[in-house]
Amino acid sequence: xQEVLKALAEPRRQEILRLLGTxxxxxxxxxxxFAVSRPAISQHLQVLKAAGLVSERRLGTRHLYQARPxxxxxxxxxxxxxxxxxxxxxxxAAEAEERRLQRDQR
Amino acid sequence: MTSAExxxxxxxVRIAARPEVVFEFxxxxxxxxxxxxxxxxxxxxxxxxxxxxxxxxxxxxxxxxEIVPHSRIVITWGWEGGPIAPGSTRVEFNFIPDGDGTIVxxxxxxxxxxxxxxxxxxxxxxxxxxxxxAAGQDPGADPWVQxxxxx
Numbered sequence: 001x002q003e004v005l006k007a008l009a010e011p012r013r014q015e016i017l018r019l020l021g022t023x024x025x026x027x028x029x030x031x032x033x034f035a036v037s038r039p040a041i042s043q044h045l046q047v048l049k050a051a052g053l054v055s056e057r058r059l060g061t062r063h064l065y066q067a068r069p070x071x072x073x074x075x076x077x078x079x080x081x082x083x084x085x086x087x088x089x090x091x092x093a094a095e096a097e098e099r100r101l102q103r104d105q106r
Numbered sequence: 107m108t109s110a111e112x113x114x115x116x117x118x119v120r121i122a123a124r125p126e127v128v129f130e131f132x133x134x135x136x137x138x139x140x141x142x143x144x145x146x147x148x149x150x151x152x153x154x155x156x157x158x159x160x161x162x163x164x165x166x167x168x169x170x171x172e173i174v175p176h177s178r179i180v181i182t183w184g185w186e187g188g189p190i191a192p193g194s195t196r197v198e199f200n201f202i203p204d205g206d207g208t209i210v211x212x213x214x215x216x217x218x219x220x221x222x223x224x225x226x227x228x229x230x231x232x233x234x235x236x237x238x239x240a241a242g243q244d245p246g247a248d249p250w251v252q253x254x255x256x257x
């Protein structure tokens with residue numbers, strides 16, 4: 001999870017990820033979308049790949065990159081778990097309050 | 107994958123209590139601490155701030171954006187010094203009447219934005235503690251307090 005978050009914390013890498021979410025591209029094509037050098041893009045791609053957020057495959061001499069939505073599963077799972085716990089506690093507390101109000105009415 | 111798919115989380119729960127009963131657990135600090143946090147300061151009006159000490163160490167901080175009594179609340183959400191910066195994400199709660207109960211529908215959005223993730227290094231410290239606290243256990247003394255004061 002730490003690697004995923006570090007990879008995502010950089011705005012440029014978020015942009016690259018968004019780009020790769022809709023199409024599979026070579027690093028040169030990705031670099032064409034940004035005003036940064038190709039080595040810088042390659043470095044971002046390595047970080048994203050290490051975090052499991054993009055996949056790479058070879059086609060002839062070209063390396064093609066694509067986003068891996070599964071890479072974000074952990075972050076989602078944490079946030080979902082946090083709210084599931086909170087809502088379960090809310091249900092417990094509100095239901096106890098409702099029972100108390102009903103009892104007081106009688 | 108599009109950013110829209112990863113950007114939010116949705117949850118839903120049915121509660122055997124009326125919407126007006128459930129709603130007060132979001133606006134009354136004494137009721138708030140019965141489900142979330144050990145201490146809460148709430149100013150429940152649009153633009154009003156809230157500060158909820160979630161675990162005794164982790165503090166949730168934000169603003170009420172929209173309040174429709176017994177029906178809907180929108181707040182900004184983040185953790186003070188935590189991995190999600192205060193104000194950077196948004197949580198909508200909708201309270202839908204369901205017989206003599208309520209369906210609470212939650213949507214937490216803005217999660218992968220730049221502001222939300224700027225404290226990425228905070229997660230390793232934060233997650234285990236929050237997970238323990240959410241499960242109703244005391245996460246104990248914060249080891250960071252010691253290391254920060256000794257710096």
